[in-house]
Amino acid sequence: MNISAFKDVASQFPVIFFDSYGVLRNHRGPIPGALETVSVLRASGKHIRILTNNAARSPEAAAARLADYGLRGISSAEVITSGATTRHFLEQKVKGGKVAYLGTPASAEYIIGAGLDAIPISDVDFERLDEIKAVAFLDDEGYDKNVDINLLINILRRCQVPVVVANTDLLYPTTANDVALATGSIARLAEYVLGRKFVKFGKPASQMFQMALDSVAVEMPSVCPADILMVGDTLHTDILGGNTYGVATALVLSGNTRPESAATEIAASGIIPDYVCHSIGK
Amino acid sequence: MNISAFKDVASQFPVIFFDSYGVLRNHRGPIPGALETVSVLRASGKHIRILTNNAARSPEAAAARLADYGLRGISSAEVITSGATTRHFLEQKVKGGKVAYLGTPASAEYIIGAGLDAIPISDVDFERLDEIKAVAFLDDEGYDKNVDINLLINILRRCQVPVVVANTDLLYPTTANDVALATGSIARLAEYVLGRKFVKFGKPASQMFQMALDSVAVEMPSVCPADILMVGDTLHTDILGGNTYGVATALVLSGNTRPESAATEIAASGIIPDYVCHSIGK
Amino acid sequence: MNISAFKDVASQFPVIFFDSYGVLRNHRGPIPGALETVSVLRASGKHIRILTNNAARSPEAAAARLADYGLRGISSAEVITSGATTRHFLEQKVKGGKVAYLGTPASAEYIIGAGLDAIPISDVDFERLDEIKAVAFLDDEGYDKNVDINLLINILRRCQVPVVVANTDLLYPTTANDVALATGSIARLAEYVLGRKFVKFGKPASQMFQMALDSVAVEMPSVCPADILMVGDTLHTDILGGNTYGVATALVLSGNTRPESAATEIAASGIIPDYVCHSIGK
């Protein structure tokens, strides 16, 4: 497995798409060197977008969070969340009514923003299930996994309504060596025990890539996938999604994929990044 | 879908294997008519065994629990738990050391019974992971799903040790209409996010059937699978397991499989019981 | 399950996306009434696109084939094939060299159109595997399934190169009651035995939807997903893809999904179309 210097890789592309957690920052703060790298890319006129499988907060809040970590100057318009794709879906496909959700109140803003009523799974009235027009997996926090996953399963055994998953990540890094279950894992568990297929947003699905491309096209009308480098720490989302969409892909080893097992994971999965870098700071 | 009277079906077989929860009893007490049915079967000289995907309690405790529900006269020797199969495995394959587990203290008796040290996942010392010789999924209670599943995943990312699942059920009924996640679901989730295969006990695997057959053979030396009826409420465990082992199978609609969706579930799964009955009381 | 008249459904949308096989035509010719329906839609100014999970022929050949069946006046620019998406990917991600493929010579045009050399799997020289820069599943015909699937698996055991699947359909209808394995099934089999993930094109992935939307936008600049009805005969591709992309979906029962099992399949899969119609002719 060849390790490339990130700066050498980035220099070949006018547009860089970054995953956020594990790439720009982690639980401790910015990835070492990330601030400098982003500054250098900005100074050289690169177009930057952040594609984050996250419905926990709005693009505005996500940009503010990055600023808190020192990554200043990233505007909310440069942040593409999987929550935004989910909101768009709800606007198109659900005509009024209540949407029951697993997540935090902040994540429920994506339901409210679609003009719908958001109701936590724990508040659903089993006597009035006909009011529920959709069910949403938004965030892995904001509910009690001991109780609310069972409630959701019992609701879905009674209701044939669309079910949306705003974040297909299975795991996210919480420390240098540790991970936690992300929303995608909980949704996958529910799909498996129910034998159903939910509608899924976020990488590796291509809509976030298309939304980001459309956004860059405003600044750079000629942009096409060959101009773009997708940088991520997760093979099954960032790299598979980028490969499928047709952009170049760089795997960084500063997050979900650990340096000591990266070669094994690439070989076992068959998801082959175009480049592997230690981090965007190196 | 033809519905048969259970008594007519049972009369054809000298040996009856029952699943417990959803078949003999549920959260409210015995299934209506179950006590009478078991009495009649006893009086007619049938050999009875209870095959329960359960490592939450010992065969003795399981028999006592059935007696509490009015199902008296079932001895612990007639109860085959998936925990007992798990204990047997640990005796054979793990030579001393600590086994980290998800479950209640009662379930941990199956580890202790194998001559090993049982340590709850939440008590594992990450500085001394080399002491952990196996990891066990025993019960869906006794731990905090908000915290301990993540701990287990982080332990298994660091350790290559055998992982055993004492109960492969995905769901169990908690009321007439409701279900809850069983240990098998949590184990399946961990397998999926880790990309690993664990060693699994309980129906549909055939060992509990063989253990039950061996036990009946003491009383009835000529016994063979053609003599046996397996009665269960779950297609993917009781019926698939019985079909695979070569015994006759009867699905009852008093538990996991609901009357209104039974035909759909049989058609969609391709797991075809020889008989379908409302319950063992009818 | 409510059955709607197709004309009533279509009247609500200015843009109609059709799947081809099983919707517009089948092995016998056009679906009864399809020609009239398409004429009526044309006359009323609807924008029409054909989205076909097919890499067996070019958009030109696909349009000519429809004309042969009496569906005249559909231009090649209105036909979006999964082969075209695949060609676009190869252009972006593979820089020269040979692409080994399963499929017919006609399907290989999508490789040649990307400026690459196309070589049938049966002609690959195992002594010069370093020349192979990608592997493509293009069509279910044009090769011997008794021999060539094994060759492909043995090549992929030796090579870490991108693998693309130009058609994710599992089955396609061959007569009123019969189906055949499509390319997606063979690719899924290879993924399973190799434990790898391939890059997949065609519905349910959203790129064909985006390509079709972009194409309509030339004629109707204001078009958005709410304007579009996706009409298909397959839950896991047409309906799941349309639901995920956020357009309205109509399942027709003239192809892969049989009238007698449609309700079962919808319930079991959880893939819920907005409308169900007998066919586009009724």
Place this chain on the structure above:
Amino acid sequence: MNISAFKDVASQFPVIFFDSYGVLRNHRGPIPGALETVSVLRASGKHIRILTNNAARSPEAAAARLADYGLRGISSAEVITSGATTRHFLEQKVKGGKVAYLGTPASAEYIIGAGLDAIPISDVDFERLDEIKAVAFLDDEGYDKNVDINLLINILRRCQVPVVVANTDLLYPTTANDVALATGSIARLAEYVLGRKFVKFGKPASQMFQMALDSVAVEMPSVCPADILMVGDTLHTDILGGNTYGVATALVLSGNTRPESAATEIAASGIIPDYVCHSIGK
């Protein structure tokens, strides 16, 4: 990954279970050193059984085949085939009628031996499908994969009958570096496209292990799993099955699992053999 000498491992166990293809012999003949190893084990009084996921020939023919390769003195009573388990199932669960199969005429003997009529898939009369009482996947040869898999799928779309898979292997080695699809792969493909679960025989299921243990018990009444070493070349069948049954397991690198990828496959699968040996000849 520690590599052990096979003789040192085998010396610790009074009973040795061998997989056949890839362990005792391959396409060229006996594995180098296998004859001597078996002779030495015999001379030292070990109990030997051959557990082969194979329904292509009878135990008698399998023993004769081993003798042809120089492995003389193995009696048919020492050979446990997955076909024998399948025959036993058909005897127990199918009461007369025709069983449609994919396989060779030799493999169909397991159906005929169960007192049933065997009919190749290609000879099934679609006008008289009610005569078909079961469908069996017996062997990967004896039929045309271009035609007969489609026939089988179309039969199963019309019939709700038990489906049995006599060999769950996904791949088998054909040369030192090459593999071919085994029956288990074709069955898995059909399960996937149909969304059904078939009844499966052969390792990793535990019945062959139990049948072999019962057979040894005639000669060595005290035998228990702790006395047994299972030797195989495939993680997902031999090693997973042996681990699950509770016997010691040795992976040999002379067949399905290649020396250069063994460590990766063990880590990625989580199926951990107790020992790894180059081959039984070393």
